Amino acid sequence: MGGNSNVKLIDDNGIRIDGRKVDELRNIKIEAGVLKNADGSAYVEIGKNKVLAAVYGPRECHPRHMQNPAKAIVQVKYNMISFSVSDRKRPGPDRRSVEISKIISEAMEYVVFTENYPRTSIDVFIEVLQANAGTRCAGLTAASVALADAGIPMKDLVPAIAVGKVNDQVVLDLNKEEDNFGQADVPMAMIPRTGEVLLLQMDGHLTYDEFQHALELGTKACEVVYEKQKDALRRRYKVENEEAPAEAETQNQEA
Amino acid sequence: MGGNSNVKLIDDNGIRIDGRKVDELRNIKIEAGVLKNADGSAYVEIGKNKVLAAVYGPRECHPRHMQNPAKAIVQVKYNMISFSVSDRKRPGPDRRSVEISKIISEAMEYVVFTENYPRTSIDVFIEVLQANAGTRCAGLTAASVALADAGIPMKDLVPAIAVGKVNDQVVLDLNKEEDNFGQADVPMAMIPRTGEVLLLQMDGHLTYDEFQHALELGTKACEVVYEKQKDALRRRYKVENEEAPAEAETQNQEA
Amino acid sequence: MGGNSNVKLIDDNGIRIDGRKVDELRNIKIEAGVLKNADGSAYVEIGKNKVLAAVYGPRECHPRHMQNPAKAIVQVKYNMISFSVSDRKRPGPDRRSVEISKIISEAMEYVVFTENYPRTSIDVFIEVLQANAGTRCAGLTAASVALADAGIPMKDLVPAIAVGKVNDQVVLDLNKEEDNFGQADVPMAMIPRTGEVLLLQMDGHLTYDEFQHALELGTKACEVVYEKQKDALRRRYKVENEEAPAEAETQNQEA
């Protein structure tokens, strides 16, 4: 967090530099089933963020010593591609992406019915193609859609969103400028149905009242993201059902 | 390739800076069986290039997951030692040597009767002791002699040579200056008996006519290198046969 | 070794900059059993050196291919923590610590009855918390106390000390300034009972006479260190015996 900067990010009418109100999300677009090789996949756009998630598995657990005889392990790898940010990012994991991969893995492992697939690994690869603040939330949002697309049984989908503080106001879904010059950032992920928090981080400076307000804003926004996730899967299944007969025909031709 | 340089590398009589004609090879010296520990070995000098190759195997395949139940794998590692070039090369593989190792491995795997040795690895180590353009060809030439010296059954020996373009002329077996200031480089490896091409790369700028001419020059030169390879092995076996009784005696003394 | 420096490190009365005579050790403090997780541990202070050693094992040998079916292997890792020296040391092993780890491992493996624990590994971790010359000897001294604390049968404890040459005199137990500006350094480790040398290195410049004198000084000093080691273990066992009933009571309370 840049701290108490003098940059004016919210105007006198409460409008943010990208035209949003303080409690308004950026445009969200979610698509399921966008890759062929992966067992499941999803594409998420939130504002200028572009994120892909791919699921492979359940499959043989590769670092053998990590196998769990009682359940599957969920290994999420979050990665930013080199040209997703303004300064070229050297390929390969950095400390930030290792931490994010860890906490998203933990969140996903909670919702997957891992007992169904002992000794296996369910691998989720999140690639941030274009970054504009909030990529870990976009990635987590994509990850659970991709898991559903892979047909892996889960307690529920997991939407995620960041809340923050800018010019002394609690605002929803920070963009890049707000993230750079803001005063606090609170990424969170929830199970909307139960109100359970699966991912929660915070950095910056918030009073307890502000934090409680942030939790409220985030909770509501997660419900919106959740609807977009479900809608993406509905569209995906619809397409599949329409495609199925066509595919059968093709197979006939070949046989 | 340095491209269309103004450096004059061929004089008006068609003579190159090291005194050769355009279709003339540098001096070649090949020796088989030059190391004790290795199961097979060879030393190749082409002009100022000095290259050693050592073969270990067939032996247990080390990265276990690379084992092939139906055949041996051939793993060639090409390496330049740190003081083989004018600027000190940091020890360890760089991207160039990884690529060269891959394509030489592929070429060698084609000629070895790998089905004879399922699950094993045949490891070939090429060390460039002194480099003066054409080291991958010298290394490949040494590798197949070392494989023969190790007694590993092969379809045939594999000679290799580079052809190139210098001062707008197609020339055989570039030296270092020609490589630095030349216009094209075409390393190639063949099975002379069948005319099959096992390794072929090109970079620079060649018309299709020039390329066809280069293939012709290279094909002929490979036959010359092939004779040197066979001669090295003949000398090696001769020495072995002369040595054999002496060795038997020594064993007697010890027993 | 800095070589023939003009820095005056011994005054006309034969007194060194820290007040010691040429054949005098720095203050030594040894404690056994200072860590809870480790199977055995020891803390050693020699002058301003502060060193911890921890023993884990005998336990499953981790790089599997290093397992010895006939005996345990002893793997010592010597490490300096980043702020143990005046310039921050980047965490992780450097070439110096790899060499020291190797020779301490070899010394320790000789005294441990490794045949008792086939296929296992006995791992010793030496962490130099604060360094002031002589850390490998302090580490080795700590290692054998920690091994004894872990209850691992050994031929004997192994004391270690460095002898050196400063201002053309052979002196015992160099401190940091003497190490920086001295003329020779001879770290050594022994089994005092048998007079066997387990670790011996030397760098600098010594005549054969000086070297013989150094060996004598070091041999005597090792006996002093040896007594401190035994004393630490005696104190440790005393404490253990006193603690034992108390611990039993606690267990009762919980049950």
Place this chain on the structure above:
Amino acid sequence: MARSVVSEIKRDHIQKLISKGRRLDGRAWDEFRPISIETNYIESAEGSARVRIGNTDVLVGVKMIVGTPFADTPNKGVLSTNAELIPMGSPSFEAGPPDENSIELARVVDRGLRESQMIDLEKLCMEEGKEVWMNFVDIYVLDYDGNLFDAAFLGAVAALKSAVVPMKANEKGEDFPMPIRSLPISCTAVQIENSILLDPTLDEEKVASARLTVTTDENGDLRAMQKGLIGALTIDQVKGVVETSQRVGKELRKLLG
């Protein structure tokens, strides 16, 4: 085999106790184990602290080096935090470069130090854009019995607080104490069987389903937070942990003198 049986029994035991509102070592749910802080433990560091919380034993050192500032903060010193889970500290720690556990630990500690603006980094600038003090905070875990986050953070704060800027040794002028603006405290809770406990031991951590670390400043304001482990917290649990952290933080801060 035997080992896992024992641990299964222990797990049950811990869970049963907790469901009765009790802990294995008899502490109240919001009670820390005994804490000791020994500063200036290492002379070769500019600042250092050895912190023990129960059997957890952490050594933190601060090294200060003259360097160049980042381009976007030309008038500020640099802070870098690193954690080493050395194999000495636990049979579960492995040699090698920092793994995800040590990286998470280092980054959570780093965020707490940074976001609380504990150090006045502008006072660590010697020449704008050219010369600043770089602070390397290195956390070594010597013995691991749970709650590394709080032990490491307490150690980092104590080490920084005790540090002296080595101006003289670098021929830059007179030494001065590290410019400190606040003393942030982190407080970590875990969830076990729907109960919340502070300062978990290693055994408790193994049974826990979720972890929440909250870093607060003197005003009780939030500066950093991290939820971890495979499990969920309710919003009420989150709020409860925050309130407890505010309260307990005040107590722990007194230990820093």
Place this chain on the structure above:
Amino acid sequence: MARSVVSEIKRDHIQKLISKGRRLDGRAWDEFRPISIETNYIESAEGSARVRIGNTDVLVGVKMIVGTPFADTPNKGVLSTNAELIPMGSPSFEAGPPDENSIELARVVDRGLRESQMIDLEKLCMEEGKEVWMNFVDIYVLDYDGNLFDAAFLGAVAALKSAVVPMKANEKGEDFPMPIRSLPISCTAVQIENSILLDPTLDEEKVASARLTVTTDENGDLRAMQKGLIGALTIDQVKGVVETSQRVGKELRKLLG
């Protein structure tokens, strides 16, 4: 088990079809799958292109950074090409530093770009010996269904062609388009059962015995070539592939607009 049986059957099927002059997806031997090229896909890159050839999906970005030239080319910008076979793209791609496959891919693409002198690197020099533009071409394989060489090369050429030199953002003057001199095209053939096919799918690649990539310029001249896989080509096959590449290259070049 089941998997390898299926693939054995598929292998036979592909080989039989090909020996009858047919392909699994009905294409002619010298026919490419549908190709789509979407440029300026990523705003944070100076140039970018997402290229799909059938189900093969590749994203290429160009980042330009101010740097110093190499000593032996003081008046030229720098070109660096890297390929990431990320695990997202295929179950056979593993995480970690570039392996021999991604290194070969990157180097073959790099040679084609470099030897065709596609970019006028002298126009990317700002101050001789001191300041030039460094071009980082990064190739990410999102979905892998064969013929990476051509997809990656097409992506790299399209991304470079679409790039704008970020002078303004670096306070160096006015932006200008990447100085392009030619549009090289690579064309890859494989040998299966002595037949030659262009644009192999992944299934076809698995059955292939040799691969040859030929990069040609607008004049049909050769700029780069790479033979791969464990197998041999006759001289006539090599010549045939070169001639086909010259012809097909002309067609593919039109896709670049």
Place this chain on the structure above:
Amino acid sequence: MARSVVSEIKRDHIQKLISKGRRLDGRAWDEFRPISIETNYIESAEGSARVRIGNTDVLVGVKMIVGTPFADTPNKGVLSTNAELIPMGSPSFEAGPPDENSIELARVVDRGLRESQMIDLEKLCMEEGKEVWMNFVDIYVLDYDGNLFDAAFLGAVAALKSAVVPMKANEKGEDFPMPIRSLPISCTAVQIENSILLDPTLDEEKVASARLTVTTDENGDLRAMQKGLIGALTIDQVKGVVETSQRVGKELRKLLG
């Protein structure tokens, strides 16, 4: 299987012979195998030597690069020694970064060169604090049949002695020979069954319980020493090896011409 049986038999054989005062190859205990030294073997190096001791075959090269001195020795050139146990040299050598064996070898050779002050490093300073010659001594083991320490050290000394400072190629003036002050020699002994042997073969090394390397100068003074292997030496054995090294060192030094 067969292999280890044979080696068990060989081990017994070697031990029995030695207990009778004999060696497998008939040498006396203090006798080296035939030694050959070929200098200037590699033109691209500033100095080089290929040294064979029996079947042990080592190639050492010296590269000299213009660089900056270390802050604490502003008027001295830099010496850096590295050993590569390349897989060509032995089935027991593995590819990859230097392991503990190659690091120990390089460091023992380095100490011998450095502590004997063989090179007059002050003569390799061109401008105090700014520009000095950096000497990279790289040791490649082409064939390993025991006693690497002595072969590598002999190679390093011979390569350095043959080196010419490349002033001209670096536009710094006229070339001159490496400024040499002394010719140190290392001599390595092993203990087998309480006997001491010089110049062990690989088979002898495998049976040995302790190793001692002693590096002496022209005066017979000690410059470096390293005890290795899992075994102990008596004080008398140590003294005996030192005395032998002084004597044998004189003989070996003659080989350097």
